[in-house]
Amino acid sequence: MAEASYPEELKYHPEHDWARIEGDTATFGITWYAQDSLGEVVFFDPPEVGATVTANESYAEVESVKAVSDVFSPLSGEIVEVNEALSDDPEKINSDPYGEGWLVKVKLSDTAEVDTLLDVAAYKELLG
Amino acid sequence: MRPAEEQTLTIYERSQEGRRAFQAPAAGVPETAVEDLLPDWARREAPAELPEISEPEIVRHYNNLSKKNFDLDTGFYPLGSCTMKHNPKVNERVAALPGHARLHPLQDAEYAQGALELMWNLQGALGEVAGLPHVSLQPSAGSHGELAGLLLTRAYHEDRGEHRHKVLTPDTAHGTNPATVTMAGYDVVKVGTAPDGGVDLDDLRSKADEDVACLMLTNPNTLGLFDENITEIAKIVHEVGATLYYDGANLNAVMGRTRPGDMGFDIVHYNLHKTFTQPHGGGGPGAGPIAVSDRIEPYLPRPQVVRRESSNGQGPSFDLEFDRPKSIGRLRGFQGNYGVFVRSYAYILSLGGDGLQEASETAVLNANYLLARLKDPGVAEHLPAAYDRVCMHEFVLSGAPMRKHLGLKTLDLAKRLLDHGFHPPTVYFPLLVDEALLVEPTETETKETLHAFADVLAEILREGGEDPEIARNAPYSTPVRRLDEAGAAKRPVVRQEL
Numbered sequence: 001m002a003e004a005s006y007p008e009e010l011k012y013h014p015e016h017d018w019a020r021i022e023g024d025t026a027t028f029g030i031t032w033y034a035q036d037s038l039g040e041v042v043f044f045d046p047p048e049v050g051a052t053v054t055a056n057e058s059y060a061e062v063e064s065v066k067a068v069s070d071v072f073s074p075l076s077g078e079i080v081e082v083n084e085a086l087s088d089d090p091e092k093i094n095s096d097p098y099g100e101g102w103l104v105k106v107k108l109s110d111t112a113e114v115d116t117l118l119d120v121a122a123y124k125e126l127l128g
Numbered sequence: 129m130r131p132a133e134e135q136t137l138t139i140y141e142r143s144q145e146g147r148r149a150f151q152a153p154a155a156g157v158p159e160t161a162v163e164d165l166l167p168d169w170a171r172r173e174a175p176a177e178l179p180e181i182s183e184p185e186i187v188r189h190y191n192n193l194s195k196k197n198f199d200l201d202t203g204f205y206p207l208g209s210c211t212m213k214h215n216p217k218v219n220e221r222v223a224a225l226p227g228h229a230r231l232h233p234l235q236d237a238e239y240a241q242g243a244l245e246l247m248w249n250l251q252g253a254l255g256e257v258a259g260l261p262h263v264s265l266q267p268s269a270g271s272h273g274e275l276a277g278l279l280l281t282r283a284y285h286e287d288r289g290e291h292r293h294k295v296l297t298p299d300t301a302h303g304t305n306p307a308t309v310t311m312a313g314y315d316v317v318k319v320g321t322a323p324d325g326g327v328d329l330d331d332l333r334s335k336a337d338e339d340v341a342c343l344m345l346t347n348p349n350t351l352g353l354f355d356e357n358i359t360e361i362a363k364i365v366h367e368v369g370a371t372l373y374y375d376g377a378n379l380n381a382v383m384g385r386t387r388p389g390d391m392g393f394d395i396v397h398y399n400l401h402k403t404f405t406q407p408h409g410g411g412g413p414g415a416g417p418i419a420v421s422d423r424i425e426p427y428l429p430r431p432q433v434v435r436r437e438s439s440n441g442q443g444p445s446f447d448l449e450f451d452r453p454k455s456i457g458r459l460r461g462f463q464g465n466y467g468v469f470v471r472s473y474a475y476i477l478s479l480g481g482d483g484l485q486e487a488s489e490t491a492v493l494n495a496n497y498l499l500a501r502l503k504d505p506g507v508a509e510h511l512p513a514a515y516d517r518v519c520m521h522e523f524v525l526s527g528a529p530m531r532k533h534l535g536l537k538t539l540d541l542a543k544r545l546l547d548h549g550f551h552p553p554t555v556y557f558p559l560l561v562d563e564a565l566l567v568e569p570t571e572t573e574t575k576e577t578l579h580a581f582a583d584v585l586a587e588i589l590r591e592g593g594e595d596p597e598i599a600r601n602a603p604y605s606t607p608v609r610r611l612d613e614a615g616a617a618k619r620p621v622v623r624q625e626l
Contacts, residue, residue: 037562039539040614065613066556091614128532 004032007098011114012123013074015056018098024111026075029102030062030093033127038064041093046082046104053077053106055113060103062093071103075113081105138624139179139189149183196607198551200408204577208522208554208566209302209350211380211402213491216478219405219471228470233462237447243466244446247433250473251417257379257484258396259389260419265469266429266459270377271304273397273416274344276429278312279456280395280420281342281371283427287454290369292341298327300351300558302377305344314341321560325515326355329364336368346375347391348382348520350558350566352495362392371395371424376416379403380570381492381521384485394421404472413465415472430455433463490571491521494578498569499523501582510534510589511541514561521570527563534592536599538563541588543610544602548584 010018016034020027035041043063053059058070059079082104086092093101108114118126162171181189198205205212223229231243251263267273278295285292295314297305299321306316317335320328326349336343343365348354355361365372374393380403388396400406400415420428431448438444448463479487499519502511510530513523527538542552542565554566569578592599603609 042614042617065617067559090618 004036005098006032006120006124008120010098010120011074011117012120013056013072013117014123014126015072017072017074019074019114019117020102021108021111021114024108025080025105026077026108027102027105028071028074029097030071031123032097035094035097035101038062038069039066040064041090044083044086044090044093044103046086047079049079049082051079053079053104055116062090073106074117075106075108076110077106077108079104080107139181139186140177140624142181142185142189143179145180147180147182149181149186198546198606203549203551204569204573204581205551206553206567206569206573206581207551208352208524208568209377209557210408210554211377211399211521211568211570212408212551213380213402213405213487213570214572215405215407215471216475218478219474222474223467223470228467231466233466241446244433244448246473247463247466247469248435248446250469250476251433253473253476254398254417255419256481257383257387258374258376258393258398258419259387260393260396260421262422262425262428263417263419264428264432264459265415265417265464267397267416267418268460268465269414270375270397270399270402270416271308272459273399273418274304274308274373274375275311276416276418276456276459277344277371277373277395277397278308278314278342280418280424280427281373282312283454283456284371284424285341285369287427292339292370294337294340296332296335296340296343296370298345298349299560300325300349301344302346302350302375303557305375309344319343321351325349325351325353325517326357327361329357329360332361332364336364336370338368340365340368340370342371342373344373344375345393346378347388348378348522350378351515351524351561352378352381352519352522352566352568353515353517354381354520358391366392377402378521381488383488384481385488389419389421394424395419400468400472405475406468406471413468415465415468417464426452426454427456428452429459430457431463487571488521491569492519494569494571494573495519495521495523495567497575498567498578498582501578502585504582504586506586507582507589511565511585514564522566522568524558524561525565525567526561527565530589530592531563534589535596536592538565540592540596540599540602541565541585544588544591544599545584546603547605548588550581550584 010020012018016031018029018031041062041064045061047059053073053076055073055076057073059073060071062069062071083102200212227242231240237244247265251265255261255263267276293315294317295309296317296319298319309316319335320331322328347358362372371394372392374388374396376396376398379398396419398417401408430452431450434447434449435444436447496519499513510533511525511527512529514526527541530536538555542555545552556564557566558564588599
């Protein structure tokens with residue numbers, strides 16, 4: 001998508017990742033700002049289903065025409081699903097970062113961590 | 129004007145059966161059939177499919193292709209980290225002399241004394257620049273020199289019964305450094321950068337242990353900043369028994385002023401195409417010689433070019449020494465890309481030691497002059513220096529404020545520069561600077577060119593304030609507009625059906 005957008009219902013991590021919380025599971029992705037900074041994404045290297053992710057630590061890599069970048073986990077938990085469609089169409093991360101460009105689904109190990117994330121106003125403030 | 133699709137035809141698509149650029153006259157001697165000259169197995173079953181083209185078509189084809197290039201002979205090319213300095217044309221004349229150009233790579237050393245003497249002398253000159261006494265000209269690119277450096281490091285440690293598996297690279301390193309580490313079978317460990325742009329010493333101390341084989345560093349680093357803690361860095365690295373490797377990418381900043389060997393480096397590679405005016409280009413023949421300290425010397429690639437003093441009053445002779453039992457072995461066929469050595473040696477001789485020092489000093493002066501010009505209002509608020517220090521031969525600007533205030537990315541600015549006849553600086557590298565623009569003017573540009581470049585940057589930013597769409601859709605004047613970089617990465621077309 002060409003214009004910046006940051007949905008109200010998401011929680012944000014300062015490393016430009018988002019989380020959509022549904023009970024004790026969450027969907028992760030990267031924000032509009034992150035995909036815009038990366039440029040066109042050519043490859044997404046997902047983690048294995050069943051792998052453990054830790055908040056603030058890298059759990060995957062995205063490669064764009066500019067560079068390979070780490071993707072940081074907003075919250076801790078276990079990977080229950082990865083977006084298989086991205087292996088053929090990684091550009092969905094650019095075209096629909098909050099929809100078809102989602103990266104992984106995680107069963108959260110500590111839902112209290114959600115309180116450490118930013119709401120949309122705080123994230124926009126961080127972007128300046 | 130010819131239609132665009134015709135201009136992009138390949139030489140094969142221009143081929144017409146039976147057309148020739150040259151017709152051989154009738155033979156003046158009896159002809160022998162090819163069947164009588166070559167056995168069956170050595171002959172093709174069908175003729176090779178070569179393009180059949182007239183001479184003017186060949187000339188136009190390649191001339192038109194060359195015009196689609198932006199090259200150093202066309203305009204200013206401040207591509208940071210690449211040292212796009214002028215390549216003196218006299219070097220080409222010298223390299224084309226028949227004694228150099230027609231020398232056969234399999235010629236016995238006895239009959240290639242001049243070439244071996246040139247290589248010996250070049251080794252000596254390069255060793256003097258690096259402050260390290262032993263040089264091998266074999267590696268054929270900077271990356272190849274890096275691989276040689278890590279193979280030497282492994283040979284050195286294994287000879288001492290040590291098996292180390294980690295190599296440290298700063299987070300400002302050239303991408304080739306971690307790639308080389310992986311190629312050589314080591315694990316990459318990144319070292320952070322301190323607020324002043326140098327190596328984070330505390331981070332280095334915490335990661336330097338007995339498993340570390342080497343720290344790969346360039347000084348000045350990729351931010352164009354001289355790391356003033358280099359003596360301390362060398363001490364930390366040597367205390368754990370690791371080697372200190374100098375990536376010579378930025379050697380153009382320090383020639384004659386300081387030497388990697390004096391800073392404590394054990395192994396250095398040179399990019400002859402950057403510092404010593406071998407033309408860059410197209411994956412063609414290159415050279416990435418290495419220099420090493422005494423303790424690394426036994427492991428150098430073989431053969432080594434050596435000078436043998438005569439015992440009978442005659443002059444010295446030159447030879448290829450193969451008897452090097454601890455050597456890591458050969459790194460390539462023959463003796464390297466000899467024509468590259470000729471050009472670089474011609475450059476070194478034509479400038480002399482003082483001239484090389486002046487080249488480095490002028491490179492640093494030009495970079496600082498341009499950096500000072502870019503502090504003008506209208507530029508500095510959009511493209512501030514990432515580190516506000518005196519720089520060396522290059523400097524990094526951040527396009528982050530430009531992106532925020534004007535909605536222009538560094539990529540847009542870079543593309544718009546092409547419309548003004550300038551090659552863009554390096555963009556989005558080093559990675560730790562947001563929207564980075566790495567500018568290296570080199571010593572061979574005039575003050576007028578530096579001013580013209582600064583003026584154009586200011587003009588693009590002014591234009592961007594009025595209508596950012598202009599830069600967002602640039603370039604307009606090049607043979608192709610914005611390239612499909614993602615497509616090129618994911619779906620490269622590298623074959624053509626004939």
